[in-house]
Each structure stands twice: as structure tokens, then as C-alpha cells.
Amino acid sequence: MRPKAILFDVDGTLAETEELHRQAFNRTFQEFGLDWDWDPALYRDLLAVAGGKERLLHYIAAYDPPDAARAEASLADLHAAKTRTYADLITAGEARLRPGVARLMLEAHAAGIPVAIATTTSPENVEALLATAGRDVAHTVAVIAAGDMVPNKKPAPDVYHYALERLGCAAADCVAIEDSAAGAEAALAAGLPTVITRSAFTEPGPAERVLCVLSDLGEPDAPFVRLAGGEEREGEGMVTLDLLRRWLAD
Ligand SMILES: [Mg+2]
Structure with missing residues (x-):
């Protein structure tokens, strides 16, 4: 699935x-x-x-x-x-989306799969970042759960519970993409299968409880590096809907 x-x-x-x-x-x-x-x-x-x-x-x-x-x-x-x-x-456009982010968002949107944002940062910061990513990418986002919309910030699961409720989806049927230990804890506590893409400033956290820890989501000419967790698949290198489907089936 x-x-x-x-x-x-x-x-x-x-x-x-x-x-x-x-x-x-x-x-x-x-x-x-x-x-x-x-x-x-x-x-x-x-x-x-x-x-x-x-x-x-x-x-x-x-x-x-x-x-x-x-x-x-x-x-x-x-x-x-x-x-x-x-x-x-x-x-000023100083924040470029990380590898594979726009690609996966657009693939999901084209397949009728909603993209949601679940963050402790302010909604204004999210909108500003999405605006610099271009209209096509911003248009993929169906739900923004951000900032003070929930009482408890990550690692509490509140922001994910809120986003899932708005999406009308069960946690186990969805996937969260996180970069930090606190973020992954929040997603896992909400019951979400989680992929960690390690960032420059954060410790990736609980590798044994997530689907995998990757360098990033990967692009055709720059495949991701699997850093921990999960089992390597032949030909993997980009997180796509098909690869997520296979990970969820495990
Ligand atoms: Mg983060």
C-alpha cells in the first residue's frame, strides 16, 4: 500500500x-x-x-x-x-529545499496523495519558505500544522496528531519525514512510520525505531546514502512513492 x-x-x-x-x-x-x-x-x-x-x-x-x-x-x-x-x-531565497523534497512532494501530489507540514516553527516562516520554493511545490501542501496551533511542542506528538486529524488519515498509513531526534520522537509517538534525513545541525536519533536514516531523499543524479536502519534495496537511491510502499510493507 x-x-x-x-x-x-x-x-x-x-x-x-x-x-x-x-x-x-x-x-x-x-x-x-x-x-x-x-x-x-x-x-x-x-x-x-x-x-x-x-x-x-x-x-x-x-x-x-x-x-x-x-x-x-x-x-x-x-x-x-x-x-x-x-x-x-x-x-531572499537563501533557503533552498534539500535534495528530493520538491521531487517527492510533486510526485505525491500528482498521485493524489496529500502533503502536510508538521512543525514547531511559525506558520509565517513556513509560508515564506514555501513561497520561495515556487507555486507548484507550495500547491502540493494540503495541511499546515505549525507553531502554536497545539499546546505541546515536539518531542510531544501533538502537532502530528493535529495534522493527522486534519488529513483524516490513520498514522500507520502515512509517513513522516524528519531530521532530528526530537522530531522523530514526536512522529513515532503519534504512531507514524518515520524516515530521518540527517541534517547539518541535528542528531538523527532513534535509528532502530524508524524506517531508516538517510543522508537526504535523493535525486536522480545524486542518490541518497543510507546511514542506518532498514534493509538496503536493490537500485534504491531516491525516496519515491514506490520505495515508501515497499518500506511500509515490511
Ligand atoms: Mg527539524
């Missing part, structure tokens, strides 16, 4: 947006005259704290950077400026 719907996470899964969040923080620090620089290694550690404001406070408390008191006093302004800068980066 082919999946009845495909549910995508956003940050790290649709695009490597964490890198843009990092750049937006650094640009904002400069703008505010703060001599702070979050390199990729540091940012990977800081991502353990969910929420931009919370992340800033954690950095101040744990790293005691220069001008900490001044920054803490203007925290709301800092974060608002960062959010604007991030939106500008997205709108």
Missing part, C-alpha cells in the same frame, strides 16, 4: 534553515554592537535549547559573554530583530 499522506517537518528537513537562523543571530549581534559570534559548533550545542529567546538567555547564562547585562535588558528587541533578519534571508 502506498502512503495515504506524507508529513514533513520544516527546519532541517525541508531546508537547512538552522544555518540561516545562525546567520540571522550573528548579523543581529553585529547590528546591536555585540562582539558575539556563534560558530557552527557552538550553535549545534545551543540548539539543545528550543526557542530563540530561551537560547539567547541560555547563552548569556552559560557563556557569560561581554555586554551580557546590556543584551539581557534588550532581549525582546534583539530577538525581534533576529526574527526580521531571518525572514529577510528566507525571502
